[in-house]
Amino acid sequence: xxxxxxxxxxxxxxxxxxxxxxxxxxxxxxxxxxxxxxxxxxxxxxxxxxxxxxxxxxxxxxxxxxxxxxxxxxxxxxxxxxxxxxxxxxxxxxxxxxxxxxxxxxxxxxxxxxxxxxxxxxxxxxxxxxxxxxxxxxxxxxxxxxxxxxxxxxxxxxxxxxxxxxxxxxxxxxxxxxxxxxxxxxxxxxxxxxxxxxxxxxxxxxxxxxxxxxxxxxxxxxxxxxxxxxxxxxxxxxxxxxxxxxxxxxxxxxxxxxxxxxxxxxxxxxxxxxxxxxxxxxxxxxxxxxxxxxxxxxxxxxxxxxxxxxxxxxxxxxxxxxxxxxxxxxxxxxxxxxxxxxxxxxxxxxxxxxxxxxxxxxxxxxxxxxxxxxxxxxxxxxxxxxxxxxxxxxxxxxxxxxxxxxxxxxxxxxxxxxxxxxxxxxxxxxxxxxxxxxxxxxxxxxxxx
Numbered sequence: 001x002x003x004x005x006x007x008x009x010x011x012x013x014x015x016x017x018x019x020x021x022x023x024x025x026x027x028x029x030x031x032x033x034x035x036x037x038x039x040x041x042x043x044x045x046x047x048x049x050x051x052x053x054x055x056x057x058x059x060x061x062x063x064x065x066x067x068x069x070x071x072x073x074x075x076x077x078x079x080x081x082x083x084x085x086x087x088x089x090x091x092x093x094x095x096x097x098x099x100x101x102x103x104x105x106x107x108x109x110x111x112x113x114x115x116x117x118x119x120x121x122x123x124x125x126x127x128x129x130x131x132x133x134x135x136x137x138x139x140x141x142x143x144x145x146x147x148x149x150x151x152x153x154x155x156x157x158x159x160x161x162x163x164x165x166x167x168x169x170x171x172x173x174x175x176x177x178x179x180x181x182x183x184x185x186x187x188x189x190x191x192x193x194x195x196x197x198x199x200x201x202x203x204x205x206x207x208x209x210x211x212x213x214x215x216x217x218x219x220x221x222x223x224x225x226x227x228x229x230x231x232x233x234x235x236x237x238x239x240x241x242x243x244x245x246x247x248x249x250x251x252x253x254x255x256x257x258x259x260x261x262x263x264x265x266x267x268x269x270x271x272x273x274x275x276x277x278x279x280x281x282x283x284x285x286x287x288x289x290x291x292x293x294x295x296x297x298x299x300x301x302x303x304x305x306x307x308x309x310x311x312x313x314x315x316x317x318x319x320x321x322x323x324x325x326x327x328x329x330x331x332x333x334x335x336x337x338x339x340x341x342x343x344x345x346x347x348x349x350x351x352x353x354x355x356x357x358x359x360x361x362x363x364x365x366x367x368x369x370x371x372x373x374x375x376x377x378x379x380x381x382x383x384x385x386x387x388x389x390x391x392x393x394x395x396x397x398x399x400x401x402x403x404x405x406x407x408x409x410x411x412x413x414x415x416x417x418x419x420x421x422x423x424x425x426x427x428x429x430x431x432x433x434x435x436x437x438x439x440x441x442x443x444x445x446x447x448x449x
Contacts, residue, residue, distance in 0.1 A: 017294075021164070055257060068094065077302075095150065116134075120261060150214075181196070273348070282334070285331045368428070395432070
């Protein structure tokens with residue numbers, strides 16, 4: 001910690017990265033949260049249907065992050081080592097591959113949405129609304145694929161302010177679009193769930209276009225063909241080496257959440273709606289951890305590229321402690337105010353009471369979650385990309401999924417019992433990751449030799 005106290009410039013640089021990422025991540029979440037809040041004025045069933053759809057859409061988006069995760073790590077290390085041409089190559093490959101992958105997944109989500117939702121156990125009375133939302137959002141999922149790759153490259157070059165500014169514009173468009181299309185304002189028809197999907201998709205399309213313009217004007221003016229002839233297979237290999245286990249870990253987590261959502265469906269619509277409401281509120285608690293993890297990872301990647309391993313270790317410890325403290329303070333505030341927030345979202349007393357208990361359990365859960373978000377980003381930035389995948393896939397399914405069934409279904413504790421299993425999962429993984437960071441085994445994993 002002495003190094004960090006002396007190196008005020010590094011702390012200042014961290015702050016300049018974390019604040020825009022925090023704002024951007026908050027606003028990205030607003031795209032889903034605005035849909036939830038506005039649809040809550042429409043019906044609780046609409047909220048429940050959209051909550052299930054978003055589980056599947058988020059799982060698909062994680063496939064795009066196979067390349068995006070690798071882009072952030074490689075570009076950060078290359079810039080730290082002064083290898084700009086290799087950074088341009090990695091970014092170009094990432095955009096092309098994510099675009100192609102996005103088109104394929106968009107077609108899959110559009111044509112097979114009904115079957116996927118039925119496999120999720122979505123109740124018949126919710127299916128029509130779920131299909132309406134998923135067809136539109138899924139069809140334009142490729143917008144997110146391209147946006148993720150571009151944003152990853154911009155962040156790696158410390159240009160985090162631009163994705164943040166784009167997200168501000170997108171959220172304004174989404175709020176206006178939702179108000180107009182869900183409730184039928186300004187002469188437009190009241191489309192309900194379908195209107196929310198149209199608005200969100202348009203907003204994401206605008207985001208993609210603006211980000212591409214910024215990329216060419218502020219970061220990479222062109223992609224010279226000479227850098228891609230012959231094709232830079234080594235960059236593709238490195239992108240996949242980082243991205244595959246990283247996305248695999250995320251896909252494992254989201255897959256476990258899909259199974260858990262199936263269990264929650266067994267408990268009824270009230271449990272499903274409670275989970276959706278609580279999840280949207282809780283996300284704002286750990287946004288700071290996400291921002292701190294991403295900002296710290298960019299600087300850690302630069303330091304690893306510069307061969308400053310000790311500095312990277314100390315910066316990682318600092319960001320972890322800060323993420324934990326802020327997450328606990330925010331989760332306590334949410335638990336204290338949670339009853340009021342739930343009453344604003346719904347008038348169902350069962351949902352309100354269940355949600356209040358869950359928010360108090362979540363205070364302990366957020367300690368582990370802050371560590372896990374920090375650790376996955378920090379270890380990934382060093383090039384240590386496999387360890388968290390093995391830990392995640394083992395602990396998530398043995399603890400989170402298995403105990404969710406036992407606590408929630410078999411022993412009859414319902415959604416509250418399931419949340420206790422989530423708490424155990426996050427904290428057990430957190431302890432394992434702290435040990436890994438302290439072991440310094442990640443110090444030899446850099447892509448810059």
